Amino acid sequence: xxxxxxxxxxxxxxxxxxxxxxxxxxxxxxxxxxxxxxxxxxxxxxxxxxxxxxxxxxxxxxxxxxxxxxxxxxxxxxxxxxxxxxxxxxxxxxxxxxxxxxxxxxxxxxxxxxxxxxxxxxxxxxxxxxxxxxxxxxxxxxxxxxxxxxxxxxxxxxxxxxxxxxxxxxxxxxxxxxxxxxxxxxxxxxxxxxxxxxxxxxxxxxxxxxxxxxxxxxxxxxxxxxxxxxxxxxxxxxxxxxxxxxxxxxxxxxxxxxxxxxxxxxxxxxxxxxxxxxxxxxxxxxxxxxxxxxxxxxxxxxxxxxxxxxxxxxxxxxxxxxxxxxxxxxxxxxxxxxxxxxxxxxxxxxxxxxxxxxxxxxxxxxxxxxxxxxxxxxxxxxxxxxxxxxxxxxxxxxxxxxxxxxxxxxxxxxx
Amino acid sequence: xxxxxxxxxxxxxxxxxxxxxxxxxxxxxxxxxxxxxxxxxxxxxxxxxxxxxxxxxxxxxxxxxxxxxxxxxxxxxxxxxxxxxxxxxxxxxxxxxxxxxxxxxxxxxxxxxxxxxxxxxxxxxxxxxxxxxxxxxxxxxxxxxxxxxxxxxxxxxxxxxxxxxxxxxxxxxxxxxxxxxxxxxxxxxxxxxxxxxxxxxxxxxxxxxxxxxxxxxxxxxxxxxxxxxxxxxxxxxxxxxxxxxxxxxxxxxxxxxxxxxxxxxxxxxxxxxxxxxxxxxxxxxxxxxxxxxxxxxxxxxxxxxxxxxxxxxxxxxxxxxxxxxxxxxxxxxxxxxxxxxxxxxxxxxxxxxxxxxxxxxxxxxxxxxxxxxxxxxxxxxxxxxxxx
Numbered sequence: 001x002x003x004x005x006x007x008x009x010x011x012x013x014x015x016x017x018x019x020x021x022x023x024x025x026x027x028x029x030x031x032x033x034x035x036x037x038x039x040x041x042x043x044x045x046x047x048x049x050x051x052x053x054x055x056x057x058x059x060x061x062x063x064x065x066x067x068x069x070x071x072x073x074x075x076x077x078x079x080x081x082x083x084x085x086x087x088x089x090x091x092x093x094x095x096x097x098x099x100x101x102x103x104x105x106x107x108x109x110x111x112x113x114x115x116x117x118x119x120x121x122x123x124x125x126x127x128x129x130x131x132x133x134x135x136x137x138x139x140x141x142x143x144x145x146x147x148x149x150x151x152x153x154x155x156x157x158x159x160x161x162x163x164x165x166x167x168x169x170x171x172x173x174x175x176x177x178x179x180x181x182x183x184x185x186x187x188x189x190x191x192x193x194x195x196x197x198x199x200x201x202x203x204x205x206x207x208x209x210x211x212x213x214x215x216x217x218x219x220x221x222x223x224x225x226x227x228x229x230x231x232x233x234x235x236x237x238x239x240x241x242x243x244x245x246x247x248x249x250x251x252x253x254x255x256x257x258x259x260x261x262x263x264x265x266x267x268x269x270x271x272x273x274x275x276x277x278x279x280x281x282x283x284x285x286x287x288x289x290x291x292x293x294x295x296x297x298x299x300x301x302x303x304x305x306x307x308x309x310x311x312x313x314x315x316x317x318x319x320x321x322x323x324x325x326x327x328x329x330x331x332x333x334x335x336x337x338x339x340x341x342x343x344x345x346x347x348x349x350x351x352x353x354x355x356x357x358x359x360x361x362x363x364x365x366x367x368x369x370x371x372x373x374x375x376x377x378x379x380x381x382x383x384x385x386x387x388x389x390x391x392x393x394x395x396x397x398x399x400x401x402x403x404x405x406x407x408x409x410x411x412x413x414x415x
Numbered sequence: 416x417x418x419x420x421x422x423x424x425x426x427x428x429x430x431x432x433x434x435x436x437x438x439x440x441x442x443x444x445x446x447x448x449x450x451x452x453x454x455x456x457x458x459x460x461x462x463x464x465x466x467x468x469x470x471x472x473x474x475x476x477x478x479x480x481x482x483x484x485x486x487x488x489x490x491x492x493x494x495x496x497x498x499x500x501x502x503x504x505x506x507x508x509x510x511x512x513x514x515x516x517x518x519x520x521x522x523x524x525x526x527x528x529x530x531x532x533x534x535x536x537x538x539x540x541x542x543x544x545x546x547x548x549x550x551x552x553x554x555x556x557x558x559x560x561x562x563x564x565x566x567x568x569x570x571x572x573x574x575x576x577x578x579x580x581x582x583x584x585x586x587x588x589x590x591x592x593x594x595x596x597x598x599x600x601x602x603x604x605x606x607x608x609x610x611x612x613x614x615x616x617x618x619x620x621x622x623x624x625x626x627x628x629x630x631x632x633x634x635x636x637x638x639x640x641x642x643x644x645x646x647x648x649x650x651x652x653x654x655x656x657x658x659x660x661x662x663x664x665x666x667x668x669x670x671x672x673x674x675x676x677x678x679x680x681x682x683x684x685x686x687x688x689x690x691x692x693x694x695x696x697x698x699x700x701x702x703x704x705x706x707x708x709x710x711x712x713x714x715x716x717x718x719x720x721x722x723x724x725x726x727x728x729x730x731x732x733x734x735x736x737x738x739x740x741x742x743x744x745x746x747x748x749x750x751x752x753x754x755x756x757x758x759x760x761x762x763x764x765x766x767x768x769x770x771x772x773x774x775x776x777x778x779x780x781x782x783x784x785x786x787x788x789x790x791x792x793x794x795x796x797x798x799x800x801x802x803x
Binding site for chain 2: 068198243
């Protein structure tokens, strides 16, 4: 029985019965065909695909068309607007006291808070930790690592927004040195409004917007596209939001001195549109080119619906298609599909049932993986989120361990 | 009153009016009832002759010259007080709602079969053919057959000479009151030759039913809102946040009489919810002040020919824009209202400005609500007939 010390700063260690990393036929095949990075991407995809468009059902149901209702960034995520912070208590959290949603739980006091608001300062930050678990007849493996720890500062002045994020992003599998206190994002945006549209022109360092129903920067999508853990690049983007639709169009390029996995030029476009009261559809395209000559192009499609009855069910269907071309290797077409069904059991508590299907290479049966998952997402109080998902995983063409269990729990605190 | 009773009462009323028109004004209700029974009995026993008699009788009504007009307008022309159907009326009541979708010469229109009915010059040469196709339900194609009164209307137009404009001496009939339409003996004889049974149906029963319908249309009727709901949509700027409110149940009714509908609905705004407790609190306490002004009143009036018959006939979809009036917070404003009826479901939609009702612009945490708010009332309607 082998014991493997998981690298980096894992807080927990499980017993590993076999060294599945070297014996798993599926993974070996993938390595041979597409290289380690791509195989890793699939593994991470399995972990994180469920978090795609997380905000879609909850927040769209409450009338949000654009991410800028609650976030400074038109692609969502990061520092919250005053309204967004307020809604974290009013919509998402199960419990919450007066001013609890404010920065540092309201410890700054109402007067200082008000002053910060008046000055247009938006403070924030995130700490995310992930506990993973994987088990089949040959392996039982788990790991806890800090995914994210950063601070964010935004300034809103009339039609201008400036944004800075600094902190740590950790890749548990990487042998690269940890990067702390680097600025993962910094940008300036001009966003004039008309009666029917809010425009935005943004320049700086940020991830290009990609996704179906909402902008999606999840690790899964980035890794599947062979991007580095941090997908922020020097980018320029124009965006728009109206009563029914949002759209973004952007280009990015590597800055001088970029790490090797960030040496990439890309073009991305996405649009989504709602119709009737409870339907929304979106599509996104990506074309990227790395300095080693490999290219990646992808499209992402999503359709969602929700009902304001009973347990407020929602349904999402998403698909991601990707073409990778690398010198001296044949084109590889991958796809992943997700059917996600959720219920708001009570405010702040969501039950999730989902089915995933993916093929790292559509021509390779062995790359097929199907997942049947149950999950729970809890927002107990403002600033806290716990998200857990358990998957029964089926690899129909694997020679060993056609069934296994995978689970993860994300603990998230935001400032 | 059961449906049967209502139909009998309506028939009695129609026939009663006819008897009155024949100088039987002093007849008692009992005599009218006997007359109805006698008429129904005679219809079932000697329908062919009754058909013609009925037609003759119609032609010899007071106000009619009693002279059969000549087809093609070559006769002596209508006498004083005789209603003449002209192209404008036919266009308005038949061609526009039922025909022009497929037979239009306008730019962007469809001209199926090479036939267009936009102008008198286009319709007049083929008037007889149009009437025949409508009467035999060949037209409108892939759509419900036209009701009897409209069939009678186009027949009256053709029989009256398919004129473009009614002579000044003629009386433009109101639709639904087809007792004034002239029906030629030739036409009825033709009908009788074609098929006696159909002749009876077209010559007697349909007009009777049609008269009953028109009578229905002219009788006051009250429709109540049933399972009504109200929702509003406001837009929060600058991110176009959609704020939807619902939960209020409007109550109201509208009455139909002759060519007029008057409607009124009251809604208790205290039950409105927007999905966020804090927002509801702000809505009710700070902006709408529903404790002080709990109810809003929406009223409207529609004046349109045949509106009663349209309301009674649920197979006809209705979509109109009418002037309405919203009363709320001790203020009153006129606004256009869109009314759409599909079967028994009615959808009323309108927009109003918060500032018109003295409501300050709602804003919260950087989100400012646009002044214009869209309101939609969805309801089924249930007829409540008045006992007469």
